[in-house]
Amino acid sequence: MPCGPTWSWRVAGDGDLEIGASQLLATSATEPIGMLMLTMRKAVRSLSRERGLALLAWAAACSLFWLTAANALAYDIVNRWSATQIDGGGLQRGDPVTLRWSIVPDGQSYSRSNNSELVEFLDAAWGVRPGPRRFDFTSRPWWTVIDNAYAQYSRVSGVLLDYVPELTLAGTSTGLFGDIRIGGEIIDGTPGGTLADNTFPNSGDMRIDTSRGGDGSIGSYFRTEAGLRNLVIHETGHGVGLGHTEFVNNSAKAVMEGGLRTDIWGLQFDDVYALNRQYGDPRERDGGNDNAITASFLGDFGTTGSSSIGVDATASA
Numbered sequence: 001m002p003c004g005p006t007w008s009w010r011v012a013g014d015g016d017l018e019i020g021a022s023q024l025l026a027t028s029a030t031e032p033i034g035m036l037m038l039t040m041r042k043a044v045r046s047l048s049r050e051r052g053l054a055l056l057a058w059a060a061a062c063s064l065f066w067l068t069a070a071n072a073l074a075y076d077i078v079n080r081w082s083a084t085q086i087d088g089g090g091l092q093r094g095d096p097v098t099l100r101w102s103i104v105p106d107g108q109s110y111s112r113s114n115n116s117e118l119v120e121f122l123d124a125a126w127g128v129r130p131g132p133r134r135f136d137f138t139s140r141p142w143w144t145v146i147d148n149a150y151a152q153y154s155r156v157s158g159v160l161l162d163y164v165p166e167l168t169l170a171g172t173s174t175g176l177f178g179d180i181r182i183g184g185e186i187i188d189g190t191p192g193g194t195l196a197d198n199t200f201p202n203s204g205d206m207r208i209d210t211s212r213g214g215d216g217s218i219g220s221y222f223r224t225e226a227g228l229r230n231l232v233i234h235e236t237g238h239g240v241g242l243g244h245t246e247f248v249n250n251s252a253k254a255v256m257e258g259g260l261r262t263d264i265w266g267l268q269f270d271d272v273y274a275l276n277r278q279y280g281d282p283r284e285r286d287g288g289n290d291n292a293i294t295a296s297f298l299g300d301f302g303t304t305g306s307s308s309i310g311v312d313a314t315a316s317a
């Protein structure tokens with residue numbers, strides 16, 4: 001296979017990045033070269049993982065420049081959801097998903113704990129006193145933080161997170177449970193140690209560490225919006241099949257980096273890139289836009305105009 005100027009690139013309708021050998025780089029003149037190289041590196045990397053050693057060897061030989069260039073971004077895809085409560089089964093790469101999420105009531109067991117105690121923990125962290133609406137978690141300030149965090153997923157990708165309550169207002173079971181259930185228990189007993197962990201699809205349940213300091217204090221990751229928001233977005237990144245991102249020379253930011261960042265608002269470019277590859281962009285919902293007939297209308301523009309999509313990925317909020 002040749003490399004260099006005989007390669008072209010395109011982003012397929014299902015969010016997959018594809019490269020081909022038969023066309024000239026017709027778009028390169030109008031694309032920022034950095035973005036083009038980034039895209040090609042990413043495509044080579046992604047294809048290498050899936051199509052074996054031969055391509056990997058070719059990629060290593062042909063794209064040494066790309067692979068050794070500074071500022072490489074590197075999302076890590078582990079897997080994705082193939083079946084959900086709402087969508088049913090048979091889901092494949094590029095298909096959007098609707099995932100139900102729920103809060104595990106205290107004292108109940110779920111896949112990650114025999115005795116979840118998250119609600120009391122977050123209530124304490126956010127100054128919520130016991131009251132007559134204690135079974136309605138949607139009234140809690142921490143619930144709003146989580147809900148706002150999850151809304152970002154649907155703004156930038158084909159992942160839609162939909163809350164379902166496990167309890168009625170009277171405290172009885174609704175019979176509903178999330179595809180992703182969020183609970184908590186003491187994981188390591190060390191505040192600031194392991195903050196939370198999460199399983200990969202087709203599970204996705206989250207466990208938040210409820211360890212407190214010796215004086216009963218609760219870490220800032222759980223009682224501030226920036227901390228809790230990014231913690232939940234990060235863990236749910238695992239819950240939809242993403243591993244940890246590693247950057248060369250700390251050259252970029254991502255919520256899927258191994259350490260929790262609080263200086264960014266949730267999903268960043270690399271995170272969104274990974275989500276779009278697995279679940280498509282927000283326009284994948286309602287039948288998708290994988291062919292000319294179902295293509296998304298992006299508005300009118302003249303022969304010298306342009307239309308930008310995905311720009312929110314660089315400054316997510």
Ligand SMILES: [Zn+2]
Nearest residue numbers: 234238244258
């Ligand atoms: Zn992680």
